[in-house]
Amino acid sequence: MTSEQPLLEIDNLKVDFHTPTGIVRAVRGLSFTLGRERLGIVGESGSGKSMTGRAILDLIPHPGIVSADRMRFRGQDLTAMDKGARRKLRGRHISMVMQDPKFSLNPVETVGSQIAEAYRIHRKAGPREARERSLAMLEQVQIREPARVYDLYPHEVSGGMGQRVMIAMMLIAEPEVLIADEPTSALDVTVQLQILKILDDLVTERGMGLIFISHDLHLVQSFCDRVIVMYGGKVMETLPAAELADPAARSRRHPYTLGLLECLPDLDHPRAKLATLNRDPAWLA
Amino acid sequence: MTAVTQAPTGKAASPGRLGRWGRALSRELTTVVITMFGLLLVTFFIARVIPIDPVLAVVGDNAKPETYEAARIELGLDKPLWQQFAIYIGKVFTGNLGTSVLTSNPVVEDIKRVFPATLELATLGTLIGVLIGVPLGILAAVNQGRWQDQVARVVGLVGYSVPVFWIGLMALLLFYAKLGWVSGPGRISVVWQDIVTTRTGVIMIDAALEGEWEAFWDAFSHLILPALVLGLLSVAYISRMTRSFMITELQQQYVIAARVKGVSETAVIWRHALRNAAVPLFTVIALSYMHLLEGSVLTETIFAWPGLGRYLTNALLNADMNAVLGGTLVVGVVFIAVNLLTDIIGRLADPRVR
Amino acid sequence: MSDTSSTGLHAWLISDSPESRRQARLGQLYRQWLAFKRNPMAVAGLVIIVLLLLIAAFAPLIAPFDPIAQALDKRLLPPSATNWFGTDALGRDIFSRIVYGTRITLVIVLLVVVTVGPFGLLIGAISGYYGGWVDRLLMRITDVFLAFPRLVLALAFVAALGPGIVNAIIAIAITTWPPYARVARAETMVIRNQDYIAAMRLQGASQARIIWKHVVPMCMSSLIVRTTFDMAGIILTAAGLGFLGLGAQPPMPEWGAMISAGREQIFDQWWVATFPGIAICIVALGFNLLGDGLRDVMDAR
Numbered sequence: 001m002t003s004e005q006p007l008l009e010i011d012n013l014k015v016d017f018h019t020p021t022g023i024v025r026a027v028r029g030l031s032f033t034l035g036r037e038r039l040g041i042v043g044e045s046g047s048g049k050s051m052t053g054r055a056i057l058d059l060i061p062h063p064g065i066v067s068a069d070r071m072r073f074r075g076q077d078l079t080a081m082d083k084g085a086r087r088k089l090r091g092r093h094i095s096m097v098m099q100d101p102k103f104s105l106n107p108v109e110t111v112g113s114q115i116a117e118a119y120r121i122h123r124k125a126g127p128r129e130a131r132e133r134s135l136a137m138l139e140q141v142q143i144r145e146p147a148r149v150y151d152l153y154p155h156e157v158s159g160g161m162g163q164r165v166m167i168a169m170m171l172i173a174e175p176e177v178l179i180a181d182e183p184t185s186a187l188d189v190t191v192q193l194q195i196l197k198i199l200d201d202l203v204t205e206r207g208m209g210l211i212f213i214s215h216d217l218h219l220v221q222s223f224c225d226r227v228i229v230m231y232g233g234k235v236m237e238t239l240p241a242a243e244l245a246d247p248a249a250r251s252r253r254h255p256y257t258l259g260l261l262e263c264l265p266d267l268d269h270p271r272a273k274l275a276t277l278n279r280d281p282a283w284l285a
Numbered sequence: 286m287t288a289v290t291q292a293p294t295g296k297a298a299s300p301g302r303l304g305r306w307g308r309a310l311s312r313e314l315t316t317v318v319i320t321m322f323g324l325l326l327v328t329f330f331i332a333r334v335i336p337i338d339p340v341l342a343v344v345g346d347n348a349k350p351e352t353y354e355a356a357r358i359e360l361g362l363d364k365p366l367w368q369q370f371a372i373y374i375g376k377v378f379t380g381n382l383g384t385s386v387l388t389s390n391p392v393v394e395d396i397k398r399v400f401p402a403t404l405e406l407a408t409l410g411t412l413i414g415v416l417i418g419v420p421l422g423i424l425a426a427v428n429q430g431r432w433q434d435q436v437a438r439v440v441g442l443v444g445y446s447v448p449v450f451w452i453g454l455m456a457l458l459l460f461y462a463k464l465g466w467v468s469g470p471g472r473i474s475v476v477w478q479d480i481v482t483t484r485t486g487v488i489m490i491d492a493a494l495e496g497e498w499e500a501f502w503d504a505f506s507h508l509i510l511p512a513l514v515l516g517l518l519s520v521a522y523i524s525r526m527t528r529s530f531m532i533t534e535l536q537q538q539y540v541i542a543a544r545v546k547g548v549s550e551t552a553v554i555w556r557h558a559l560r561n562a563a564v565p566l567f568t569v570i571a572l573s574y575m576h577l578l579e580g581s582v583l584t585e586t587i588f589a590w591p592g593l594g595r596y597l598t599n600a601l602l603n604a605d606m607n608a609v610l611g612g613t614l615v616v617g618v619v620f621i622a623v624n625l626l627t628d629i630i631g632r633l634a635d636p637r638v639r
Numbered sequence: 640m641s642d643t644s645s646t647g648l649h650a651w652l653i654s655d656s657p658e659s660r661r662q663a664r665l666g667q668l669y670r671q672w673l674a675f676k677r678n679p680m681a682v683a684g685l686v687i688i689v690l691l692l693l694i695a696a697f698a699p700l701i702a703p704f705d706p707i708a709q710a711l712d713k714r715l716l717p718p719s720a721t722n723w724f725g726t727d728a729l730g731r732d733i734f735s736r737i738v739y740g741t742r743i744t745l746v747i748v749l750l751v752v753v754t755v756g757p758f759g760l761l762i763g764a765i766s767g768y769y770g771g772w773v774d775r776l777l778m779r780i781t782d783v784f785l786a787f788p789r790l791v792l793a794l795a796f797v798a799a800l801g802p803g804i805v806n807a808i809i810a811i812a813i814t815t816w817p818p819y820a821r822v823a824r825a826e827t828m829v830i831r832n833q834d835y836i837a838a839m840r841l842q843g844a845s846q847a848r849i850i851w852k853h854v855v856p857m858c859m860s861s862l863i864v865r866t867t868f869d870m871a872g873i874i875l876t877a878a879g880l881g882f883l884g885l886g887a888q889p890p891m892p893e894w895g896a897m898i899s900a901g902r903e904q905i906f907d908q909w910w911v912a913t914f915p916g917i918a919i920c921i922v923a924l925g926f927n928l929l930g931d932g933l934r935d936v937m938d939a940r
Contacts, residue, residue, distance in 0.1 A: 059544055059545065087547055087550075090546065090547040091546040095545060095546075098541065098542055100538065103539065104539055105539055105542065106543065106560075107561065107635055107636070108560050117548070118546040121547045155636070164541070170546070183611070242611070319783075320782055320786045323782070323783030324783060326783075327784075327792075328795070331796060438680075440681075443924065445927050446871055446920050447920050448879065448882075448895070448898070448923075450895075451877060451878075451898055451912070454898065454905050455916065457905065458905055458906065460906075535812075575788065577792050578862070582791060582794065583790075583882065586883065587902075599795075600798075601885065602884060606799075613795045616791050617786055617791075620786055621786055
């Protein structure tokens with residue numbers, strides 16, 4: 001890691017939903033900093049990992065309320081910005097790749113025009129320039145016939161290609177931070193690795209910061225530099241990814257992290273019975 | 286919409302498209318044929334259950350038995366029912382709906398004359414419904430649960446609860462009699478009657494074609510009130526449906542993705558969500574158009590509007606059955622045609638089924 | 640004392656583990672009632688309908704005058720302390736006529752619903768349950784009726800049958816059933832494939848029993864919602880027929896016919912046509928509000 005200013009500084013982030021039946025606390029006091037690195041956030045569904053990404057982008061839906069002691073992007077105070085300023089950051093400086101391209105692309109517009117739109121929002125560019133940039137971007141995500149794919153509708157492309165389109169759309173304005181929210185879990189296993197490779201290459205090449213949100217420990221362990229383990233909206237622990245696989249470091253691990261690891265089937269050490277997760281209410285206190 | 290601008294590159298990729306289209310179209314046409322047949326069966330049945338003796342209507346009450354019998358045979362009433370039905374179908378398809386007792390014209394001629402007036406009214410009513418209803422529905426969807434939503438809800442419920450003939454009377458009372466803002470019943474003032482040559486049958490268009498702007502405005506001031514009354518019904522329906530479609534669309538992932546890209550909220554709503562809602566919304570607008578054709582029956586009576594609705598009610602009140610059944614049949618056919626057209630256009634507008 | 644018993648009842652009703660079928664059913668109703676009560680617009684609708692029922696029941700006590708007897712010396716009087724809504728061209732008190740008119744409105748609505756509901760439900764349930772050619776045939780017939788504009792078809796039927804309130808009711812019923820059949824069919828198709836229906840079949844239950852005891856009750860909630868909404872539509876159609884002189888015949892105090900009678904004098908004696916119209920609006924709005932509230936409570940599946 002470099003000693004320059006971090007891309008993101010988050011301190012005591014909270015997301016609460018006020019519902020008629022009471023307050024649901026989706027994220028409870030999350031803190032981390034992100035440099036030009038790959039940071040993984042793992043947890044079960046409902047652990048608040050996706051809400052963390054949404055909160056950074058100012059995209060928490062209606063009854064949700066975000067608060068934080070500190071939330072900075074490259075030194076700029078996000079909490080002090082108005083809605084318009086936060087919107088200008090989105091796509092241009094902080095972007096997000098979402099889970100399922102089948103639902104995340106507008107079904108009635110061609111994929112090309114959706115990529116071009118992302119470019120034109122942030123750069124003063126004519127339709128022709130936007131189209132050329134979009135074609136170039138499609139090439140960067142290793143689509144072989146960009147000109148043909150440009151005019152396809154989302155339902156006409158496969159899941160893997162859809163996710164590449166998604167990546168192209170989210171990276172075309174050259175943001176510094178990318179949040180990848182389960183970017184491969186809706187895809188076939190065979191294309192998962194390709195997509196990750198493309199994502200990894202672009203992030204490294206451009207020196208971006210990546211927040212990789214996943215429930216898949218193996219993936220996070222092999223793909224990220226650092227890992228945050230979340231449960232019930234709280235951070236259980238933060239650790240270097242390498243330590244997840246290191247048997248010597250096991251004793252230092254949080255019981256929840258160990259629990260998650262135990263749940264994974266392992267070809268080299270088959271077990272008759274997979275462990276079930278023990279969840280201790282005391283962790284949330 | 287997008288169909289026109291889309292480059293043909295992707296088309297060749299799916300060879301099954303033409304076959305799918307053909308199948309969909311033939312299914313559609315089968316439905317149309319069967320519905321048409323049912324339509325004819327119903328009107329034929331109604332004509333047969335009338336307590337009025339059609340022979341007596343022709344020969345008069347005091348006719349001799351021989352005259353009666355001759356007329357009965359001439360009308361084909363001695364034949365079995367299915368043959369009578371076949372004859373009826375044959376007549377309808379050659380454009381013979383019989384003669385109106387009231388006007389002594391062929392019913393087809395009468396309908397041709399009065400139909401443009403109804404179309405004019407229903408079209409403007411729908412236009413008003415769309416221009417007010419769609420934004421209102423969007424406003425309600427975007428502010429779901431807030432006061433804007435409640436206002437839209439009340440507007441919708443009131444629109445569903447007001448008898449159109451009554452609100453028409455009230456509108457005449459207020460805007461014509463008390464305030465004098467618009468012209469009263471009728472389609473155009475007597476001064477302008479017959480001055481504008483009939484080309485399309487839609488007076489406003491005819492007047493504009495001839496550059497008779499005074500006649501144009503006179504026609505407009507007659508048209509606006511009944512159109513607004515019909516529009517109110519349309520607003521209720523369209524705003525409700527728009528709201529529900531928009532709420533569905535705004536919850537979709539692609540809307541979030543658009544926001545992530547940095548698309549402004551206005552563009553998210555109007556460009557992304559509305560374009561997706563437009564496909565089902567189009568069907569709703571067509572349905573509302575058909576409702577207005579129907580609503581014109583009562584509205585035209587109130588506003589003395591010389592359209593199909595008034596023709597139908599006049600015929601009804603005078604037991605002019607040829608005219609009643611002819612008018613009913615025509616309205617039914619228009620319904621079927623609009624349905625078919627909507628399906629086809631809906632298919633064209635949605636790349637997923639195209 | 641009464642306090643504890645009512646909380647006891649409350650607890651019994653909202654119990655998560657009901658001990659009898661009756662308790663479960665009552666509990667569900669009670670929960671829906673609690674949700675319904677929270678919606679002020681729906682409660683307003685309910686109040687309107689209850690008032691309508693009360694007025695219809697006690698019409699002779701409420702109406703100050705005879706709704707039919709003419710008093711030609713009191714023609715077209717404006718609203719006053721004696722004639723709250725004024726009098727019509729035959730000197731009859733409009734308020735009294737509106738009060739008695741509630742009975743006609745209720746009779747029309749109830750008769751239509753009573754005939755149309757079960758008929759549409761049965762057609763839809765049979766169509767959805769059996770599928771195949773039965774379904775295709777029944778749905779074709781339904782489609783034909785749906786292809787007609789409702790009011791125009793009703794008009795044609797009344798023209799053939801002759802004007803009058805009974806024929807108007809028949810005509811409205813003929814044009815109202817298709818959507819019920821559609822709703823019931825859609826519900827049935829969903830229910831048919833549920834495991835518990837398969838379980839019933841395995842136990843050897845007859846098809847009639849399955850349809851009647853299991854499919855029909857499951858369709859009820861959406862049909863009740865649909866019916867409540869439709870009641871407003873039925874009222875408007877009936878009033879429209881009355882307005883055209885094809886529904887209830889004079890001297891019956893039917894609201895649509897009353898508006899029609901006031902049409903001649905609309906510019907000079909506005910009250911004759913105005914008040915019956917307001918009555919129609921309020922009642923139709925009541926049913927619409929109620930239907931809206933019921934849908935939120937019952938259809939939220």
